[in-house]
Amino acid sequence: MAQAVLSVTNLRKQxxxxxxxxxLSFTVGRNEIVGLLGPNGAGKTxxxxxxxxxxxxxxxxxxxxDIDLAKHRSRALARTNFVAVYSPLPGNxxxxxxLRFFGLIYGVLNLTARIEALLGQFDLRQFRNVKCGVLSSxxxxxxxxxxxxxxxxxxxxxxxxxxxLDPSVAQDVxxxxxxxxxxxxxxxxxxxxxxxxxxxxxxxxxxxxHGKILLEGDPRKLPTEHGKETLEDLFIAVxxxxxxxxxx
Amino acid sequence: MNPGRAAAIVxxxxxLLRGSPARILxxxxxxxxxxxxxxxxxxxxxxxxxxxxxFVPALLGAVLLWDxxxxxMQGVTTAFFEDLWSRNFLNIFATPLxxxxxxxxxxxxxxxxxxxGLSVMLMLATLVFxxxxxxxxxxxxxxxxxxxxxxxxxxxxxxxxxxxxxxxAEWLIWPIPxxxxxxxxxxxxxxxxxxxxxxxARLVPPSYVFEAMRxxxxxxxxxxxxxxxxxxxxxFYVLLAGWFFTRIYKYVVRSGLIAxxxxxxxx
Numbered sequence: 117m118a119q120a121v122l123s124v125t126n127l128r129k130q131x132x133x134x135x136x137x138x139x140l141s142f143t144v145g146r147n148e149i150v151g152l153l154g155p156n157g158a159g160k161t162x163x164x165x166x167x168x169x170x171x172x173x174x175x176x177x178x179x180x181x182d183i184d185l186a187k188h189r190s191r192a193l194a195r196t197n198f199v200a201v202y203s204p205l206p207g208n209x210x211x212x213x214x215l216r217f218f219g220l221i222y223g224v225l226n227l228t229a230r231i232e233a234l235l236g237q238f239d240l241r242q243f244r245n246v247k248c249g250v251l252s253s254x255x256x257x258x259x260x261x262x263x264x265x266x267x268x269x270x271x272x273x274x275x276x277x278x279x280x281l282d283p284s285v286a287q288d289v290x291x292x293x294x295x296x297x298x299x300x301x302x303x304x305x306x307x308x309x310x311x312x313x314x315x316x317x318x319x320x321x322x323x324x325x326h327g328k329i330l331l332e333g334d335p336r337k338l339p340t341e342h343g344k345e346t347l348e349d350l351f352i353a354v355x356x357x358x359x360x361x362x363x364x
Numbered sequence: 365m366n367p368g369r370a371a372a373i374v375x376x377x378x379x380l381l382r383g384s385p386a387r388i389l390x391x392x393x394x395x396x397x398x399x400x401x402x403x404x405x406x407x408x409x410x411x412x413x414x415x416x417x418x419f420v421p422a423l424l425g426a427v428l429l430w431d432x433x434x435x436x437m438q439g440v441t442t443a444f445f446e447d448l449w450s451r452n453f454l455n456i457f458a459t460p461l462x463x464x465x466x467x468x469x470x471x472x473x474x475x476x477x478x479x480x481g482l483s484v485m486l487m488l489a490t491l492v493f494x495x496x497x498x499x500x501x502x503x504x505x506x507x508x509x510x511x512x513x514x515x516x517x518x519x520x521x522x523x524x525x526x527x528x529x530x531x532x533a534e535w536l537i538w539p540i541p542x543x544x545x546x547x548x549x550x551x552x553x554x555x556x557x558x559x560x561x562x563x564x565a566r567l568v569p570p571s572y573v574f575e576a577m578r579x580x581x582x583x584x585x586x587x588x589x590x591x592x593x594x595x596x597x598x599x600f601y602v603l604l605a606g607w608f609f610t611r612i613y614k615y616v617v618r619s620g621l622i623a624x625x626x627x628x629x630x631x
Contacts, residue, residue: 131620165623168458172618190366190460198458206376206450213379220372221459247383 120145120179121195121271121303122167127176129162129327136162138327140176144271144303149294151314151335152307154324155355160307163324164200164273167305169193180271194222197269199260199277207249211240211259214248215266222267234262237292253280261289265296272297272304278313290317311335311348321347323354330354365468369461373469374476377443381477391477392484395431399485402427403493422581423551424495426574428485430550433511433518433570434541435481439474440519441526441537448531453622463610470523471516478515500580506591507573513598514569518544520605524612527622549574569598 120143127140137159144150152160165171167178169189178185180192205214212231219227235241238258243251248259257280264272274293278286294317297304308314314321315335323331331338331354335347344350381387406419413419447456456466489495497504522537529536547561548570554562565571572594576586616622 129620161623162620165620168454170454170458170617170623171620172614190462193458194460196458200454203451203454205455206446206452208383208446208450209376209379210383213376213383217372217376217379218455218459220375221369221456221461223366223368223460 119182121181122305123177123179123182124163124167125177125179127163127166127178128174129159129166129171130174135327137166137173140324140327140329142322142329142332144305146301146303147298148320149297149304149306149318151318151321152305152324153311153314153321153351153354155351158324159327160324161200161202161275162327164198164275164305164307167271167273168196168198194267195270196273197222197264197267197271198273198275199257199264200273200275201257201277201279202275204256205248205259205263208247210245210247211235211251211262212244214259215263218263219266224267230266234266238262239288254282254285257281258285258289261292265300268300268302270300270302272302274304274306276308277306278308278310286313293317311346311351315347323351325354365462365464366460369465370468370472372461373443373466374472377446377473377477380446391435391480395435395481395485396488398427398431399424399488399493403489406493418581420493420495421499422578424489424493425497425500425577425581426550428489428495429507429511429573429577430541430545430548430570431485432478432482432508433515435478436474436512436515437518437522437541439477440470440516441522442477443470443473444519444523444526445534448526448534457613457617457622463613464606467520467606467609470519474516474519475512478512500577503576503580503586503591506595507577510569510573510591510594510598513595513602517598517601517605520602520609524605524609527609527616528612530621544568544570547571553578567597569594569601 122144124143125141127137129137140159140163152163154160162171166173167185169185169192181195183192183195185192209217215231215234216227219231224230235244238261240258240262243255248256251259257277261277264274272293278289281289290313293304296302306318318335320333321335321338322329331342333341339345339347339350342350344353402424406423409419409423447453486497490497500507518540522540526533526537547565547568549557549565550570554565554571554575557565572590576591579586
């Protein structure tokens with residue numbers, strides 16, 4: 117694999133008696149889209165929050181382009197960006213105001229031109245002066261995606277980015293992200309509960325259960341390797357009976 | 365420190381003000397009402413009190429200076445609350461923005477918004493009620509500086525409390541100036557307080573400012589040392605508030621509160 121844009125080593129987070137993430141180690145390579153899968157409470161969002169620096173791990177390290185997040189937070193996060201369904205952009209700013217605000221924070225060069233390009237790429241030109249709060253959820257997601265690629269991130273974290281999109285727009289988003297990943301020499305960590313999407317877009321998947329990686333591999337080969345017909349069947353098996361897979 | 369990132373916080377506030385008259389009005393409306401109310405009270409007091417004492421610089425000047433401090437504090441907390449109200453903490457703190465840059469942005473925002481309030485207050489107090497700031501002379505500079513620094517300290521401290529306790533703690537922050545005003549001795553001399561409260565009042569930088577203001581009105585000399593002490597105290601409180609905010613931030617990152625901030629209460 118090419119040099120990793122993300123390297124997570126022995127990451128652990130415990131809340132009281134509950135271990136949310138239990139010694140997680142994985143990498144995301146350049147031009148690679150890695151799916152982080154698992155049932156609710158498996159530790160996906162906790163993992164993403166630790167990679168974003170908004171949750172401190174109890175132990176373990178996160179390195180973004182070999183920069184230690186704990187030691188050089190600003191440098192590491194300047195190479196990162198994210199979209200999460202639970203974190204919409206401020207609804208009281210317009211689309212352009214939001215992009216300009218975050219563009220300044222990420223230190224984006226030629227910001228005006230970059231914003232114009234993204235408005236075109238994500239079909240947002242007609243909403244440029246509309247407050248984000250009055251956009252539909254799908255339109256808001258497109259603004260979030262535009263913000264997420266604003267700084268040409270080397271590592272893009274996408275937490276269910278297409279959850280509120282209609283199939284047509286979701287398809288466009290997948291294509292956009294796929295192209296941006298290949299062209300931008302970047303890596304993507306993608307969580308989704310849509311297994312068809314995962315099969316289409318991810319090069320590799322990590323199945324999480326109780327904060328641990330149970331399975332890892334090519335989403336198109338994994339089901340047959342574990343006696344299942346589809347990725348969705350495998351997901352259900354991991355969620356319900358991880359021990360029967362002989363891997364827990 | 366990256367000035368561009370701090371500027372982003374200021375720009376965000378400018379965008380919000382530009383797009384919302386409801387945010388612009390409170391910047392000067394309440395202080396204007398305060399000045400008008402106290403302006404008429406001082407006029408009335410001047411007519412009933414013994415000749416020779418002018419209540420305008422003593423009372424109206426005090427109201428103006430105190431309102432300035434309150435505006436500075438609210439300038440910081442309101443800019444912080446914008447992130448709270450729009451549930452923007454995850455977006456903000458998952459970026460390269462450092463705490464120092466964020467706080468700097470809040471403070472610069474506060475300078476801009478409090479200047480609007482101050483200008484309106486000065487205009488009303490001077491033109492309508494005849495308050496002459498020439499009476500205070502150059503001492504106005506340290507007066508405003510001390511009040512500004514202490515207002516910033518209160519604003520940062522208030523923001524840290526809400527960051528720790530959650531959105532429901534917002535109501536705890538607004539009354540902070542009112543709670544401190546007895547110790548700040550805005551309208552009466554320090555000697556009016558019981559002895560034990562005087563010790564506490566001496567820890568509150570504005571008390572030195574209002575004491576000095578009353579000495580000027582009474583035609584007495586002002587202690588330069590006392591003003592320097594109040595400036596030093598105010599600066600100390602700013603540093604203490606910055607340290608407190610950073611400690612709270614580290615706590616909410618360690619505990620995971622910041623990532624789950626959409627909850628109504630996190631305590």
